[in-house]
Amino acid sequence: TVIMKENLEELNQRGLASGYPVILGGAALTRAYVEQDLHEIYEGEVRYARDAFEGLRLMDALIAVKRGVPGACLPELKKRRVPTQATAQVLQADEERGAVRSDVAVDNPVPAPPFFGTRVVKGIPLKEYASWLDEGALFKGQWGLKQNRTGEGPTYEELVETEGRPRLRGLLDRLQTENLLEAAVVYGYFPCVSKGDDLILLDERGNERTRFTFPRQRRGRRLCLADFFRPEESGETDVVGLQVVTVGSRIGEETARLFEANAYRDYLELHGLSVQLAEALAEYWHARVRGELGFAGEDPAVMEDMFALRYRGARFSLGYGACPNLEDRAKIAHLLQPERIGVQLSEEFQLHPEQSTDAIVVHHPEATYFNAGGRA
Template identity: 80%
Template structure:
């Protein structure tokens, strides 16, 4: 475990040194575990737990611009670069932080190191043609039943279904609650998307790693991951606009990153939809191989610089932990 990206670089240097037999090369001593391992007990749903939360069922259902899926390729960098979360890139990916005591502040480091380096890398990505931004997205009729979201075919029959966890307390929220219940007789709509910035940038980061250029690798890899997320945010905004939900969007990126809008985007693997095997169902519906994205046996997206998501139009939809309170 490394506390930040640059400590990670030092660990990698030590590992390579050991592998090559460099005299004196060694890893830090293992630290004693502070928290004792415990066995997690999964309780069955208590008899009093409701099968549906108090989420409203009378919200308007938007009309999608089409049914099924569509592919969009060749999205210019300028279209989604403005959605780049610089804080996540500089702090989370690049480990940029002020030293203790005297020295430049984080804000000063951003101006002197972060943004100049970012501009140079973005120019290189365009000059070397390392980005292949593409999206496959779609709108599908659906209903809910208990904890299940049921995707319907054109004839109204069940096409596939997703089963989501429900909170054991609080509002007892479940992702399925944000869609019309089957017994209502109404049909709802769910949006799905898969985005990628392509495989070329991953191939370039692999070359840097093989050449032991760990700092360059770290910066380019971190940027590639955040660009995929920026593309996902950009297309998420496009989906909300197509569903007529963008009227109340905040004007700045900060507000967007704080989800101050209607139409939440849920990525698989997160608390509300933790089952990665559901990626196979999204893949069956969207066929992301059309944009060069494959699903591994471990349900990971390849290239790594790709993301998938479920977009929920319900005005009460928010991020919540299915294991606890909202």
């Protein structure tokens, strides 16, 4: 998000803004941020698209306006819902009194980790995490398997059996035969406490090592990710897990080769599979962490329930609603040193290889995914 802002300012400085409308999207963005904050600084048109389909509609509108089509116009900009002055004063007063903590329990048992610090695990066999592959996300989200809109032809279930699973088995066999996977994990446990909206990681002497500041919901339960850990004033120390997983660079090199060779279908299928395998590895290792913390016995017996996240705790990846600040990746990288498994952090705070993911692992029974932040 910082780089996007800098790029818009650069387009302004080069006098290009009037000729280049910009469409922005992605997990770390909100419509209000793009269409209010970024629109205010950009001298041309800038709009938010939640997905590729909205992006195409915006492109149609932009071209129609440029060609002077009668009645053509761009959609109205999203207006941020700003709290009334009275509401804002109440929020400020609550925050000054430190009374904004949510109703998340603070008496849940704190599990004992098997170690503090970090460990590296390399050479994880595909069979260990393949069962965590979410076929629905792969077939529907990545490969686009769906029934014809008219309702004619094979159903989605039939497409899965005739196209999806056979293709998946073939690709998994190829990944094994050609040794394209280099699954590895670096993870660790760290003592911690919370203070307001901050999660403070401690060293072995109890001194602050680093801290993460998370946004808090303005309404509802007023959740903040820090609330899932013991408050500093309790006198107790909690534990947080951090992990970075990757399926390696070889599979990314192969997808790049397919793209350059114009083998787009093969590229899309392999790329989609590689992304989902990284996610499967992350889920598999999260399950290992639950086992090491002693509550894996609470996991559901059916894998579909696992995919529906009906287990204790949560794995929060950077860039999403509860922890949107991608710059926090630098703190995780400093603690875990993911270069030990071949993962680098770019200046834009992106993980390379692309088929890698990081996470803050929370053990609290009430931990759940939510959107936070002050933007509506």
